[in-house]
Amino acid sequence: MNVHIEGEGTVSAGEEKARSASIRDVARAADVSYQTVSRVLNGHPSIRPETKQRVLDAMADLRYRPNQAARALVTSRSQTLGVVLGSRGEYGPSSSLAALEDAARERGYWVNSAYLRDTRPETIAAAVEHLRRQSVEGIIVHAPQVRVFDVLAELDVDIPYLGLHSAERGIAELAEDQVHGGMLATEHLISLGHAEIVHVAGPQDWIEAESRMQGYLRALSDADLPTRPPILGDWTADFGYHAAVELSRRLDFTAVFAANDAMALGMIHGFRDLGIDVPRQVSVVGFDDIPLAAHAWPPLTTVHQQFAGLGERAMAALLRAIGEPDVPTDAVSGMNLEPSLVVRESCAVAIAAKR
Structure with missing residues (x-):
């Protein structure tokens, strides 16, 4: 023929x-x-x-094998989900995306992602339109900035979407996990006798940074301890290093809770270069439990997140939202998804702060 x-x-x-x-x-x-x-x-x-x-x-x-578009034509289901990413490269976002993809594949779905290089309305609209052209059935928004959700609300997105860490338009229990993690870190320092605790937060308007800061403030309020204005960082080890240098000029504190491990490790480096002993003079706690945290010197006490469980919970919530059958409401009820404190050697019993 x-x-x-x-x-x-x-x-x-x-x-x-x-x-x-x-x-x-x-x-x-x-x-x-x-x-x-x-x-x-x-x-x-x-x-x-x-x-x-x-x-x-x-x-x-x-x-001949029908392509994805043809299958969508037959079934009106593309078996494809979208993820809007507001940051990439860092351990947290990368781990979350991997967990989301794994959870989707276990349920027979593929994941397409769109990265936001900035948070201008036209950039966000273009990302959503790109995913819509792939016939995604729903979208998980793993973008940390509040303004992303403000723009999405104005776009009137006509398919289900959920924010990974947004309490208002998302999965409320995941957002609360971040608050709980911030409380765990701060309460650990309080249990060691620290009363003057500095918080190095993530960037302003980032949802996770705000949630972790709220946990810090709640723990201090519950213990009736004084609060300090948080230092707004940028998630990088370089910022942590320079923050340690500046804080060392007054040293009127005995502990630091950094909103992620990269800043915490940078702070330990900065303190060490200035001859300040961690943890005997200053205790440091991080957040995320990145692989390097256990290999720092001293090994970093930090808040561990269950990224695989978070991905499964988020994916189950989105599939329920798009009407997928056979997704029970207790799909992850047997999993321990709450963040947990990993105690290592970067914290010690408090000594009196120098005045």
Whole structure:
């Protein structure tokens, strides 16, 4: 059998099979229109049995496999979900994305992601439109800034979407986990006798930074201890290093809770360079439990997050939102998803702060 491809001469059926056959290739082989092939894929009742069989035979001969778009045409389900990412490269976002993808694959879905290089409304709108063009059935927004959700509300997104750490338009228990983690870190320092505790927060307007700071403030309030204005950082070890240098000029504190491990490790480095002993003079706690945290000197006490469990919980919530059957409300009830404190050697019993 010869198959003619317009503009490219004639190729043999064997050559046709060597590449991925398209719906038009099937139409040519079956001597029907590609609209007829689409109707066969869609189970349209108007197709005569002999025509349908001819199309199916052509599909088998060419080893045709419907692509994602064709499957969506047949089932009205793309089995694809979208993730909007507000940051990448850091351990937390990377681990969360991997957990989301793993959870989706376990339920038969693929994940497409769109990274926001900035938070301008047009950038956010373009990311959502990109995912919509992939026929995603729902979107998880792993973007840390509050303003991202403000823009999404104005866009009137017409498919389900959930914020990974947004209490207002998302999964409230995940947002509360961040608050709880901040409390764990601060309460540990309080239990060691620290009363003057500095908090180095993440960037302003970042949801996770705000939640962890709220945990810090709650713990101090519950213990009736004084609060200090948080230092707004940028999540980097370089910022932590320079913050330690500046804080060392007054040293009117005995402990630091840094909102992520990178800043905490940078602070330990800065204190060490200035001859300040961690933990005997200053105790330091981080957040995330990155792989390097256990190998710092001293090994870093930090808050560990269950990223795999977070991904499973978020994916289950989104699938329920899009009407996926067989996703029980207690899909992750047996998993311990709360953050936990990992105690290492960067904290010690408080000594009196220098005045």
